[in-house]
Amino acid sequence: MDNNKNSHDVQDDSKESAFYVDAAKYWEQVPPTVDGMLGGLSSISDIDLKGSQRFLNSIFQLISCPGKERALDGGAGIGRITKGFLMNNFAIVDLVEQDQQFLKEAEKSLASTNHRGQFFNIGLQKFTPELGVYDIIWVQWVLGHLTDEDLVRFLKRCRTGLKQNGLIVLKENLTSSGEVEMDHTDSSVTRPPSLMHELIQKADLRVIKEQKQQRFPSDLYEVRMFAIQPI
Template sequence: MGTVVNEEMKDTKEDDSFYENAKIYWSKIPATVDGVLGGYGYISKCDLESSEQFLQSLLITANAPGGERALDCGAGIGRITKHLLMKFFKTVDLVEQNKEFLNKAHHFIGSSKKLGKLYCTGLQSFTPEHKYDVIWCQWVLGHLTNEDLVKFLKICRVSLAENGLIVVKENITSSGETEKDTVDSSLTRGLNTLLEVFEQSDLKIEKLESQTKFPKGLYPVKM
């Protein structure tokens, strides 16, 4: 069974209110699949199927990452860990700032030797202690400011094992502009903005795809 590691958030950043408001919002959300998906739990199956196809395509390339260890960022209750990452990796670590979500993850995932460490911290305060074959970031990077996002991705880059990859799956604005959600204290960026962030983080794009078969009215999703 995984162990929970607590790390204190920084108190000196100008963006504390941005992070604190998000923390307050998520503290009121039920620790369920529907809760972590913002009331859209019914899209989970379609989302996971597309993610698995995408990940499989990366794992059959000539310079494919290994299958030792993966990191699930903004892991929630472990939906992606249980239904995707554990299919391909011997150990999966989770990082999630909501303690209740992590507590639920133990029960949601169940007893598994593949469950590694559970880190209770926001990504803006997290530094990996392992080398990872895949670092999976889905529907969480919008909770980082641009400055902290670049910093986080740079940290992830040096935390990759040989041939390791960072997978980003995020909502994208149709307008190309960055939109702020004051309810959950998050940012939805345009694709070009994200690509610029990746460039600033010294990352290169290996593969880019769109999520399909989502209901109308939702943001476009890229991975």
């Protein structure tokens, strides 16, 4: 038995769980508002949702385009994306979010709408979607909270949740330095585009469309949308 290796693994495991625990603690003290979701930048929410709608429209133009029955909002927070965009396109939208307070707020604010869908209070690193039910799995501004390994495993599980012609959309901040940048305040990482591509490939998925979000303030990280499908 290699004692050194084992003690190294234990250290890695506890570092990894600290990464998730610290993020959960950070989000616990964030108010359940659009401003809270966007780090004080609620002013960009409309531009973001419009950019997402345009991207989705272009996906619906594809020859083998996804259906419009059921979507999943991954890392949904208070349901900003479900309410402001996904519900306008899909009959059913399920939400998955690790923070109970945010999910309760989402349930409350969606109760007075014609929203249909389920609420899952669990981290994406543990979540497994139902088999073959989703036309779109939309995952935005949350993947920096997963380790590379969990991100690949999560994407692999998402593949099994897709219907025929279904696809996953990732919308995330990206670094331009070519490096992974760690944010110790909210316990997240921001990845360079090359790493995003590598992780997508490792999950046996391929990018069929990629687009930069336009009209965001220039001092923010670049934000890109990736539409990805099983190889």
